[in-house]
Amino acid sequence: MAAEKWVVSVTAQTPTNIAVIKYWGKRDEELILPINDSISVTLDPGHLCTTTSVAVSPAFTHDRIWLNGKEVSLSGGRFQNVLREIRSRATDYEDEKRGIKITKKDWEKLRVHIVSYNNFPTAAGLASSAAGLACLVFSLAKLMNVKEDHSQLSAIARQGSGSACRSLYGGFVKWIMGKEDNGSDSIAVQLADEKHWDDLVIIIAVVSSKQKETSSTSGMRDTVETSELIKHRAKEVVPKRIKEMEAAIAKRDFPSFARLACADSNQFHAVCLDTLPPIFYMNDTSHRIISGVEKWNRHEGTPQVAYTFDAGPNAVLISKDRKTAALLLQRLLFQFPPQSDADLNSYVIGDKTILKDAGIEDLKDIEALAPPPENASTQRCRGDVSYFICTKPGRGPAVLADESQSLINPETGLPK
Numbered sequence: 001m002a003a004e005k006w007v008v009s010v011t012a013q014t015p016t017n018i019a020v021i022k023y024w025g026k027r028d029e030e031l032i033l034p035i036n037d038s039i040s041v042t043l044d045p046g047h048l049c050t051t052t053s054v055a056v057s058p059a060f061t062h063d064r065i066w067l068n069g070k071e072v073s074l075s076g077g078r079f080q081n082v083l084r085e086i087r088s089r090a091t092d093y094e095d096e097k098r099g100i101k102i103t104k105k106d107w108e109k110l111r112v113h114i115v116s117y118n119n120f121p122t123a124a125g126l127a128s129s130a131a132g133l134a135c136l137v138f139s140l141a142k143l144m145n146v147k148e149d150h151s152q153l154s155a156i157a158r159q160g161s162g163s164a165c166r167s168l169y170g171g172f173v174k175w176i177m178g179k180e181d182n183g184s185d186s187i188a189v190q191l192a193d194e195k196h197w198d199d200l201v202i203i204i205a206v207v208s209s210k211q212k213e214t215s216s217t218s219g220m221r222d223t224v225e226t227s228e229l230i231k232h233r234a235k236e237v238v239p240k241r242i243k244e245m246e247a248a249i250a251k252r253d254f255p256s257f258a259r260l261a262c263a264d265s266n267q268f269h270a271v272c273l274d275t276l277p278p279i280f281y282m283n284d285t286s287h288r289i290i291s292g293v294e295k296w297n298r299h300e301g302t303p304q305v306a307y308t309f310d311a312g313p314n315a316v317l318i319s320k321d322r323k324t325a326a327l328l329l330q331r332l333l334f335q336f337p338p339q340s341d342a343d344l345n346s347y348v349i350g351d352k353t354i355l356k357d358a359g360i361e362d363l364k365d366i367e368a369l370a371p372p373p374e375n376a377s378t379q380r381c382r383g384d385v386s387y388f389i390c391t392k393p394g395r396g397p398a399v400l401a402d403e404s405q406s407l408i409n410p411e412t413g414l415p416k
Contacts, residue, residue: 014049
């Protein structure tokens with residue numbers, strides 16, 4: 001390895017995921033080993049993702065990271081775990097054209113620069129840490145020529161952020177809790193890819209993009225220490241639900257899928273309430289959304305939409321097909337219209353074709369919406385939702401080969 005000032009970099013994009021059978025509670029804080037299995041849906045990275053560029057150069061004096069434009073400390077255990085695990089698996093790298101050769105031994109001495117950007121709010125219950133840590137592991141593994149497969153990489157991502165292990169695959173993913181003390185069998189596996197059930201349409205109501213009061217890490221610890229309900233949940237309830245959810249996904253059985261997703265979301269929040277001191281992640285707007293979906297599903301006699309909430313007030317609403325998603329969007333916009341000075345373009349983002357299906361072209365169309373037949377007395381709560389994201393199940397991580405998409409200046413190795 002000659003001591004020139006070359007910079008080698010890789011840029012990758014990783015999706016976020018939303019759990020439909022929740023992970024809450026660890027049996028090992030250090031290795032991030034969960035007390036139960038969980039299942040998630042990966043969201044389309046075109047709408048929700050983390051983009052990360054990682055670079056290495058003999059000119060770099062220490063490891064550095066910039067998140068969403070700000071340099072932050074890399075001293076945290078989570079980052080250190082990931083860097084250590086990936087470095088220990090690095091293999092020889094050669095770029096003949098540029099005359100660069102890096103041996104396995106060199107990787108231990110070389111420092112990295114990491115630049116990462118989320119295209120959605122961080123720490124607001126939209127699994128930003130999952131996408132972020134998965135992207136860090138995936139991009140570093142590509143940079144350092146790591147040969148491990150996605151399941152083995154998921155065990156490293158897990159040590160950065162539990163749910164990150166599920167973002168290494170697209171479609172429907174199961175995180176197996178594992179039995180080993182060292183966590184070697186606590187990995188993610190893909191149950192089905194994103195094409196398996198491509199009728200599903202997902203609408204996220206971003207109720208608040210503020211950072212949550214109780215972080216997931218401390219919330220989980222308090223729950224495991226103080227809740228009686230969590231023991232029953234992990235031992236009795238989740239194992240049955242995991243089997244049922246796997247079957248519902250395999251058969252594309254929406255009524256079962258919706259029933260399980262809603263019940264599991266509600267039980268996760270019940271467990272938060274059963275914690276001392278109690279944790280409140282949902283708010284009045286979250287409760288109004290649940291109530292609206294429940295009334296509609298009951299009115300139709302079969303589930304049209306499933307709801308699920310992570311550790312925050314934002315609603316993730318999964319519709320059985322596009323037609324239902326358009327009807328859902330009409331209901332949501334009737335109940336939660338934007339402020340009068342809002343721009344429709346930034347109030348409904350992601351896949352905007354669903355707006356068209358719902359017959360909405362401008363703010364006047366929202367004002368003209370009628371209340372839903374199953375809930376004629378619905379009150380309009382203007383301004384209670386920040387914005388909506390329309391999306392769908394999506395693919396796993398990918399390397400972005402186009403140099404212009406890199407977040408790192410190829411000359412300096414610093415953020416662009």
